[in-house]
Amino acid sequence: MFTYSMPVVFLPNWTRNYLPFWQWYINGWEGIFKFARKMIDMKMEAIQKRLDANQEVAGEYLTYLLSNVKMSSKDVYGNISELLLAGVNTTSNTMLWALYLLSRDPEAQEALYQDVTRVLKGDGIPTAQEVNSMPYLKAVMKETLRMYPVVPMNSRLIAENDVVIGGHFFPKKVNHFHVC
Structure with missing residues (x-):
């Protein structure tokens, strides 16, 4: 498929x-x-x-x-x-890139380890509330997705009005494909 x-x-x-x-x-x-x-x-x-x-x-x-x-x-x-x-x-691609980036930065690895172990005390699966209490984890994931977007392209419908971005004209109500 x-x-x-x-x-x-x-x-x-x-x-x-x-x-x-x-x-x-x-x-x-x-x-x-x-x-x-x-x-x-x-x-x-x-x-x-x-x-x-x-x-x-x-x-x-x-x-x-x-x-x-x-x-x-x-x-x-x-x-x-x-x-x-x-x-x-x-999910698997994002995790792979996150691990790759962390492997290249031992200080970031340690900061993430400290962030996670500060919140999690056992071997259980973290709750949503616990994950929200880990700001460095969130930052690592956002940076990973910024550097290595998981979706190679996406589509958006241009707003109700014509738009000019960086000198490029985009007419209203037109699908715009963004390729990463």
Whole structure:
């Protein structure tokens, strides 16, 4: 599926009926959704078992999505699938670059170690509140993403008005691709 992402993004929509990569791209997404549906169904069964045993299930993202009355089951499956897909490579690449940068700067390594050990006292998974209490960790991740953006390009819709940036004119309501 990733192999066919670039042609899908850059070639005009009318080419999709004539070139074979479009069906391959669709088949790739269908495989991902099928796998995600299986994983989500397993998680929903586990949540139901916890509910049946009067155990708490609050704080889980899937529980939040399922309790959102505005989302259909299809929307939940789609959101979780995209989250799983986007989270794997982006997270691993970001961590790889962060470790690389830290390996080149022993002082930064030590500062990060002190920041983390100041907050975490055991081997457990840190809570969101604990992570928020680690400003150096946040700075390391932001600097890593600044130096090595995980997404090689993104798209934004230009604002309601025409814009001139650095002498370049961008008309309103036009998709602008930024390539890193």
